Structure formats: C-alpha cells, structure tokens
Amino acid sequence: MKLRKACLLSFAAAAIASGGITEQTSAAPAPAASSVHQQSPSFQQIHSMLLDHRKNAPLMITAHRGQWRDYPENSLMAIDEAIRDGAEIVEIDVRLTADGVPVLMHDTTVDRTTNGTGKVSDYTLAEIKKLRLKEGLGGEGAALTDHSIPTLEEAMRVVKGRAIVNLDKGWSIREEMYDVLAKTGTVDHALFKGSPNVEEAAAFMAKDPEILYMHIINDATADVVDTFPGRQPVAYEVVFDQLSDPQIQPDKIEQIQKNSRVFINTMWYGLASTYTDESSLRDVELGWEAVTDLRATILQTDNLEAMDYWRDGGHMKFWEAQKGNRTVRVQAEDYLPGKDWVDVGDTDGAIVVEDHQEGEWAKYEVTIPKSGVYTISGRVSANASPAGTVRIDYSNGQSSGDIEVKNTTHIRAFELQEWDQQYLEKGTHTFTVHVTSPGPFEPPTTKVAGFYCPFGQ
Numbered sequence: 001m002k003l004r005k006a007c008l009l010s011f012a013a014a015a016i017a018s019g020g021i022t023e024q025t026s027a028a029p030a031p032a033a034s035s036v037h038q039q040s041p042s043f044q045q046i047h048s049m050l051l052d053h054r055k056n057a058p059l060m061i062t063a064h065r066g067q068w069r070d071y072p073e074n075s076l077m078a079i080d081e082a083i084r085d086g087a088e089i090v091e092i093d094v095r096l097t098a099d100g101v102p103v104l105m106h107d108t109t110v111d112r113t114t115n116g117t118g119k120v121s122d123y124t125l126a127e128i129k130k131l132r133l134k135e136g137l138g139g140e141g142a143a144l145t146d147h148s149i150p151t152l153e154e155a156m157r158v159v160k161g162r163a164i165v166n167l168d169k170g171w172s173i174r175e176e177m178y179d180v181l182a183k184t185g186t187v188d189h190a191l192f193k194g195s196p197n198v199e200e201a202a203a204f205m206a207k208d209p210e211i212l213y214m215h216i217i218n219d220a221t222a223d224v225v226d227t228f229p230g231r232q233p234v235a236y237e238v239v240f241d242q243l244s245d246p247q248i249q250p251d252k253i254e255q256i257q258k259n260s261r262v263f264i265n266t267m268w269y270g271l272a273s274t275y276t277d278e279s280s281l282r283d284v285e286l287g288w289e290a291v292t293d294l295r296a297t298i299l300q301t302d303n304l305e306a307m308d309y310w311r312d313g314g315h316m317k318f319w320e321a322q323k324g325n326r327t328v329r330v331q332a333e334d335y336l337p338g339k340d341w342v343d344v345g346d347t348d349g350a351i352v353v354e355d356h357q358e359g360e361w362a363k364y365e366v367t368i369p370k371s372g373v374y375t376i377s378g379r380v381s382a383n384a385s386p387a388g389t390v391r392i393d394y395s396n397g398q399s400s401g402d403i404e405v406k407n408t409t410h411i412r413a414f415e416l417q418e419w420d421q422q423y424l425e426k427g428t429h430t431f432t433v434h435v436t437s438p439g440p441f442e443p444p445t446t447k448v449a450g451f452y453c454p455f456g457q
Contacts, residue, residue: 043161046088047188050164050212050234053261055295061307062166062300063087064267065106065137069304069415072133073113074104075147076158083163086308089191090163091300094152094170094177095120097128102152102176106169113138114149125151136409141385143407152177156186164212166191166300174204178211187211193237198227205231214263222247225255232259235298241270253295264296268348268412272296277303278414279349284316287349302412320379320416335362336430348412361434368424376400376420381408389437390419395430398422402436 041049049058066078067085074092082090093106098121110116110123114131123131128149134142159165170177171194181187187210194201195216205213214235217224222245225236236256240248256262265271266280272291280287281303288299288310301307306319332353333344342362345352353362368374376392385407392400400420408415 040083040086041088043163043189046164049088050191050261053234053257053259053297055257057261057297059292059296059311060088060261060298061086061304061311062089062091062263062298063304064091064265064300064302066090066092067304068136068302069413072135072145072147073137074106074150075133075145076150076154077147079155079158079165082304083159085304086311087304088163089166089298089300090159091166091168092152092155093168094173096173096176097121097123097125099124100176101125102170102173102180103128104150104152104155110149115144134409137413139383139407139409141383141387141407142409143385152180153184156181156184156189159189160184160186164189164191166214167193171196178208191234195221198224198229201233202228202230205233217247219245219247222252225252226258235261235263237263237265238296239265239271241273243273248294250295257295257297261297262295263298263300264291264294265300266291267300267302274349276349277301277307278347278412280310281306281316281319282349282351284310330364330366332362332364335364338363350412350414358435358438361432363430363432365428365430367428368426371424371426373421373423375418376422377416377418378403378405379414379416380405381411381414383407383409383411383413386437388435391434391436392420393432393434394422394424396422396424 046060049060052058063082063085065073066075067081067087068074068078070081071077079090079092092104094102095105095108097103103120103125105113105120107113108121109119110128110131111118113134115134116123116128116131120128131149132144133147133149135145136142155165167177167190171192174192174194177190177192178187181190187208191212191214192204193214193216195218201213201215205211209231213233214237215224215228215233216237216239218239238247238253238256246252253262264275266275266277266287268276275287275291277287280289288307291299299307306316309319310316331351333351335342335353342353378390380387382388382405387405387407389402389404391402400422403419406417
C-alpha cells in the first residue's frame with residue numbers, strides 16, 4: 001500500500017491586537033455554508049426544481065455518498081448531515097444482502113468500509129447489521145465507528161420530506177428498491193439511474209408516473225437523447241473526458257434541456273474532463289464555473305459545503321480562511337530554489353509537491369502583514385494510519401517538533417489539520433517543511449498543496 005499525503009499549510013494568525021498583542025484566540029474556521037446559505041427549500045420545492053429543465057434553472061447540488069467528511073460514507077448520519085449542509089440530492093449506493101434486503105454499500109464487498117470481510121451478497125441482514133462502519137471513506141487505517149450499515153428503508157425515512165436520493169449501483173435491483181420506496185411512500189424522493197437500453201428504461205418509467213429516472217450518457221451513447229418514447233428522463237448524467245466529446249457539445253446539451261436537466265460529476269478527472277472540486281478550490285473558473293458555463297444544472301461533489309458556499313454567492317478567496325481580506329496564501333509549488341528533487345504533480349486538480357522521502361525538505365517564503373501568534377495548519381490527505389510526521393523550522397530559530405499527520409481516509413480527501421503555533425513579526429519570513437517520517441509503507445509519497453496565512457485583527 002502506498003502512503004500518499006497532500007499538505008496545504010495554513011498560517012492562521014490567532015492574535016487580536018489592541019496597541020499590541022493582547023489576546024489569543026483560535027483561528028476562525030472556513031466561512032460555513034450556513035453563514036450565507038438561504039433558508040432550506042421544502043421537499044415540494046426540491047421536487048419541482050428537479051423537474052425544471054430550463055437553461056437558467058436553479059443549480060442543484062448532489063452530495064456524493066453523503067457528507068462523508070463528517071460521518072462514514074453511506075451512513076444515516078452522512079445523509080442527514082448532507083441535507084443540513086445544503087444538498088438537495090444525496091447520492092447513495094445500494095446492494096442486496098443474501099436475503100434480498102437493499103442496504104447501502106458502495107463496493108461489492110464490505111472490506112473497505114467496515115470491520116468485516118466478504119461480499120455484501122453473502123451476508124444476511126441480521127449478519128451485516130453486526131458490522132460497524134469505518135470513518136470517512138474507510139480503508140485499512142480508518143478508525144472504526146459505532147455506525148452500522150443502513151437499509152435503504154432506513155435511509156428513505158431519513159430523507160422523507162427533506163431531499164431526493166440518487167440511487168447508484170442499483171439499476172439491476174430497481175424492482176427491489178422500488179418496493180422499498182412504495183412501502184415508505186417515497187417513490188417521488190428517489191432518482192433511479194443507469195445506462196440500459198431505452199426500451200428497458202422506458203418500460204420501468206411507465207410502471208409508475210412518480211418514478212424519477214436519470215440516464216447516463218458517454219461518447220458511445222450520446223445519440224439516445226430524444227429517443228425515449230413517452231415520458232423523458234428528468235436528467236441526463238453527462239460523463240466526458242474531452243470537450244470535443246459529442247455528449248457535451250452545445251447542440252446536444254440544448255437537445256437534453258428540452259426535457260431534462262444536465263447532471264455533471266466534479267469529483268475527479270475523467271468525469272467532466274479536468275473540471276473538478278479541487279480545481280474549483282484553486283479557481284472556480286477551472287471547475288464549477290466552467291461546467292455551469294457548459295449549462296450543467298445539477299453538480300455532484302465531494303466538497304459539499306464549499307460548493308454550497310460558492311453557489312450562495314461566497315467568494316472562494318475566503319473559503320477555509322478568516323472573514324475579510326485577511327489571508328495570505330503560498331502554493332506548495334512556489335518553493336524557494338535550492339533542491340532539485342522537489343516534484344510538482346497534479347492530484348485531480350490539486351497542484352501538489354510530491355514524492356517526498358524521509359529527510360527531504362522544501363523551503364518557503366511568506367510575508368506576514370501583522371505581528372501575532374499564528375496557528376499553522378496543514379491541508380492534508382492520507383489514506384493510512386500512521387500517516388507519517390513532518391517538522392517545520394522557522395527563520396526565527398523556532399521549530400515545531402515532529403507533527404503527526406492524521407489519516408483522512410483517501411488521497412483525495414484533503415482537510416485542514418492544526419499543526420503548530422508561532423509568534424511571527426510583521427515582515428517576510430521563511431519556513432522549512434521537513435519530512436521526518438513518511439509512514440510505514442513503501443514507496444512513501446508526500447504531497448504538499450500550498451500554504452494559507454489567515455490572521456486575526
């Protein structure tokens with residue numbers, strides 16, 4: 001197993017000045033989506049919104065596997081938190097147990113996300129309920145939680161009257177899923193999806209006028225648009241890796257929008273070319289802004305709160321920063337010259353310094369606009385535990401000591417982790433980031449994405 005870490009060091013000043021440094025506070029968190037988020041729409045409004053296929057229809061957000069940054073993916077709490085964080089649609093993955101009960105699980109096995117092993121289809125419901133979910137996106141080093149694997153019925157009771165679910169992995173078990181929705185009175189709360197032939201999809205839609213269906217198209221299937229007899233899909237999930245692909249051409253998008261919404265994924269490269277969540281966090285014109293310019297009206301994301309903040313008018317300059325114009329950022333690729341082993345890479349839109357080995361280092365320069373006590377944070381991703389250690393040496397002669405990098409459960413799961421505090425005078429400073437332990441796996445890979453300097457005043 002590889003250890004892969006991406007770090008975004010954030011110098012977050014924690015000082016409040018009044019004729020000098022008089023009081024220390026913790027650095028302000030990222031502006032929460034709730035700080036600008038409008039009042040949550042009713043389910044009737046959400047349902048009507050989904051059926052609105054105008055070119056200027058309100059943008060809808062889908063939370064990929066729920067809010068896994070706070071709770072285990074596909075857990076009831078991840079679904080609930082995604083709704084609270086602004087998602088109108090929550091994507092969940094559905095599999096059948098040995099006794100035919102639809103449960104939430106992305107993989108065919110329970111290995112990655114639970115303390116169990118083996119195929120979902122080999123467990124009865126009673127047996128699978130004894131397993132416990134791992135935090136976040138799971139993986140070998142992820143901590144175990146008290147959350148259990150939900151049934152689809154339990155999930156639908158959480159979303160009822162609040163949101164729509166995007167049913168992934170489940171087209172082959174659509175009848176079993178439909179039975180659950182009918183039982184819970186939530187047929188109109190679920191978006192069935194797949195890429196079957198048109199006749200098969202149309203026959204299923206004809207079964208019940210409340211069924212909502214989204215058809216997935218790629219290079220090979222773009223021509224199916226407008227070929228459905230009778231009722232049309234409420235949306236098309238458009239997957240493309242090049243802007244020259246036929247399914248993303250303006251005339252095809254216009255054809256789709258005669259009857260349907262345009263659904264685009266922004267989690268990683270290849271789903272919407274290079275337009276990703278991480279690209280958006282660098283510059284929205286490289287991601288979310290670009291795909292909405294392509295006339296996407298539903299976006300699926302792994303960065304729900306950030307996307308909701310942007311949708312509600314927040315400027316991404318202030319995301320993961322203190323309020324006001326109080327943040328200095330230094331990208332990791334802007335290291336000072338002196339080492340020829342520093343490699344710059346790209347992780348699904350996050351520009352990173354990578355392939356660090358034990359004992360290697362990189363030096364950076366930052367201009368501090370105001371004297372104060374600064375909380376230094378790293379924006380990190382790691383898919384193992386332990387995930388290694390780093391040390392920061394400052395030009396004032398101080399050193400952080402070894403800092404433990406925490407597991408974030410996936411190499412794309414970047415998060416800010418508080419690392420150190422230092423008093424820094426106004427002016428230009430240098431700091432050196434050392435890899436003191438890359439973790440237990442070979443070959444170790446460390447990725448550094450950049451540096452923030454939010455400060456209090």
